[in-house]
Amino acid sequence: MPLVELEKNLDYWVRSILGTTSHKDLQKLKSDLIGKLGIVTSAFGILASASSEQKKSYGAVLNRVKEAVEKAISQQEKKLNDYAIVEKLKNESIDVSLPVENCKFGGLHLLTQAMRSIRNYYQARGFTIMDGPEVETDFFNFDALNTPKHHPARQSHDTFYIEGMNDTLLRTQTSSVQIRTLINNGIPIRMISIGKTYRNDQLDATHSPMFHQMECLVVGREPISIGYLKSELKKFLAFFFETNDVVLRFRPSFFPFTEPSIEVDCRCTKNGGKLVITSVGDKWLEICGAGMVHPNVFKNCGINEQVYGFAFAFGIDRLVMLKNGITDIRNLFNLDQRWLKYYGTC
Ligand code: DAH
Numbered sequence: 490m491p492l493v494e495l496e497k498n499l500d501y502w503v504r505s506i507l508g509t510t511s512h513k514d515l516q517k518l519k520s521d522l523i524g525k526l527g528i529v530t531s532a533f534g535i536l537a538s539a540s541s542e543q544k545k546s547y548g549a550v551l552n553r554v555k556e557a558v559e560k561a562i563s564q565q566e567k568k569l570n571d572y573a574i575v576e577k578l579k580n581e582s583i584d585v586s587l588p589v590e591n592c593k594f595g596g597l598h599l600l601t602q603a604m605r606s607i608r609n610y611y612q613a614r615g616f617t618i619m620d621g622p623e624v625e626t627d628f629f630n631f632d633a634l635n636t637p638k639h640h641p642a643r644q645s646h647d648t649f650y651i652e653g654m655n656d657t658l659l660r661t662q663t664s665s666v667q668i669r670t671l672i673n674n675g676i677p678i679r680m681i682s683i684g685k686t687y688r689n690d691q692l693d694a695t696h697s698p699m700f701h702q703m704e705c706l707v708v709g710r711e712p713i714s715i716g717y718l719k720s721e722l723k724k725f726l727a728f729f730f731e732t733n734d735v736v737l738r739f740r741p742s743f744f745p746f747t748e749p750s751i752e753v754d755c756r757c758t759k760n761g762g763k764l765v766i767t768s769v770g771d772k773w774l775e776i777c778g779a780g781m782v783h784p785n786v787f788k789n790c791g792i793n794e795q796v797y798g799f800a801f802a803f804g805i806d807r808l809v810m811l812k813n814g815i816t817d818i819r820n821l822f823n824l825d826q827r828w829l830k831y832y833g834t835c
Contacts, residue, residue: 492550495532499554506561512569515562522558529555596834600701600821603729603809604683607703610728611681616705617674619682621666627656629665633789634746642745647689649698659687663704664746667782667800670706671790677709678798683805694817701805708782708798715739715749718779718799722753726766726776729808736768737776747780747800763814774811777803 490498502522509515522529533551536544597605608618621629627638636642646661666682674680682704690696705721707713719737726735736756744750758770766774779801787796806818813832815821820828829835 490528490532492532492535492547495529495554496550498528499557502558503561506558506565509565509569512566515565515569519562523555523562529558596829598821598829598834599809599813599832600805602834603805603812604701604703607681607729607805608683610725611705615679617670617678617680619666619670619674619680621660621663621669621682621684623660623685623687624651625658625660625665627658629668630658630660630662633668633786634664635783635785635789636745640745642743649687649689661688662686663702663802664800666704667706667746667786668790671708671787671792676792676794676796677707679707681705692819694819697806697818697822699822700818702802703805704800704802706782706798706800708787708796710794710796713781713797713799715751715781715799718781718801721799722777722779722801726755730766730812732766734768735766736770738773742778742780744778744780746783746786748783750778750780753777753779753801761814762816764811777801 502518506515506518509518519527521527524530529551532554535547536551539547612618630648631637631640631643648661649659651657651659663682663684663686666680666684670678670680670682684701685699686702687699690698692698707717707721719739723735723737726737727733738754738756739751740754742750742752753776754773755766755776756768756770757764757766757772757774759765759772764774779799782798782800787793787798806821809815809821810818826835
């Protein structure tokens, strides 16, 4: 195409380029104009037989046309891209009014469900819900609980101490929160505390280095009997295992912070792998540690008046396992989706 024609057509080509509505049309124009065999590209052939004077002026025209075409093409490319994004977003907009039939919701873990329901149960009965730190000092976890440094009972807890921090450890029992409550809250006390506890135990089907406990402490100025403790335990078990058919057995035991100390068993039977609490059961299941608060504990917390109290603690993981027929504690923590699905938590 002669150069004059080329210049005449430039306007038309630019308008055509800017008028395209699809990448396909734009690509076609691009290849027709500046592709290998395109009109503008071929026009450069004229330079081959031109004098050096002509080369200068022809070259200027040719480059101007080529650059104008290229500029229009890249401008249009950008416009088409932007348009495509807007269209995509339009189509992808979320319709919040759509029904949610096929949506998948997560659920609460069995342990979370248990902890929440235990908390609600005690809160509804007027107990205070207390919290304490998992990284604790020796004083709250042992000393004040009448378990000084060289007390043999310390050996039964394989404790994780924090490196480089004297007397700091991961609490081995939620009984530490008893001490915090006795020091900070006035008498009377009716409290529970739920949380994580840690012991350096090898992970197996029945042990985990991290587990959950629920602690209960009741203290008053009026004499409190062991019968009160028994009725509290019975009420709780009836609630948790959803039965009124609860028979308990108290066995003498030893904890440094209670006197007398007892371990509590509950009559039960196994039914299809699940444990069922029943008064006609043929088995006794060890349920918790409990006792009447040792006077030294009150003294250690600066309480010098005459007060009375009982305390007990459950392993929550164990209760959840018993209630659901779960035999391996590791399943509670390894987040296997199939397992979680089976128990309705995912
Ligand atoms: N803290 C004890 C443990 O983890 C359990 C326990 C026993 C708690 C007797 C108590 C109690 O409050 O009175 O082994």
